[in-house]
Amino acid sequence: MPMIVWWRKPPSAKGRADGRALVAARVCVVGPWVYLVVFLPVAVLAPATAQIGQWGLRVLVVMAVVGLVAVFVRRPYDDQDGDLGFTLGFGSLLLVLPALLGGFWPLALLPPIVPILMVAAAIRRRMRR
Numbered sequence: 384m385p386m387i388v389w390w391r392k393p394p395s396a397k398g399r400a401d402g403r404a405l406v407a408a409r410v411c412v413v414g415p416w417v418y419l420v421v422f423l424p425v426a427v428l429a430p431a432t433a434q435i436g437q438w439g440l441r442v443l444v445v446m447a448v449v450g451l452v453a454v455f456v457r458r459p460y461d462d463q464d465g466d467l468g469f470t471l472g473f474g475s476l477l478l479v480l481p482a483l484l485g486g487f488w489p490l491a492l493l494p495p496i497v498p499i500l501m502v503a504a505a506i507r508r509r510m511r512r
Contacts, residue, residue: 404458405467411450412474415443415481441485444478444493451475451497472498 418440426433455471475497482491 401458401467404454405470408451408454408467408470408474411447411454412470412477415440415447415478418443419481419484437486440481441487441490444482444485444490447478448475448493448496452500455497455500468501472501 422436426436475494478494479491
């Protein structure tokens, strides 16, 4: 069993069959977090832009979840490697916090759709065998 060490470089998408899907999934996960890093200081310094920023965050979270679902549909779970599965499953759960910070709590129910789809695909795969 290989030992996971902290200095290990993160897995690269270069040269993989699903490299573009992996990059797209990672961009969908990181996008709302980068927006938060930019949005929160601007909202504190200029409160008049806070409501516009909240709507922007909501739209970005919805677009990120739609992007993750699109990656999942294009690359079904049967064909995925571990990195793409981890990015889709865990990454979508990381989107719950930006969804909550968008100020509309029902939006936080949207990101767990991707892990639910992944579990349903795994059950379907087991049922076929």
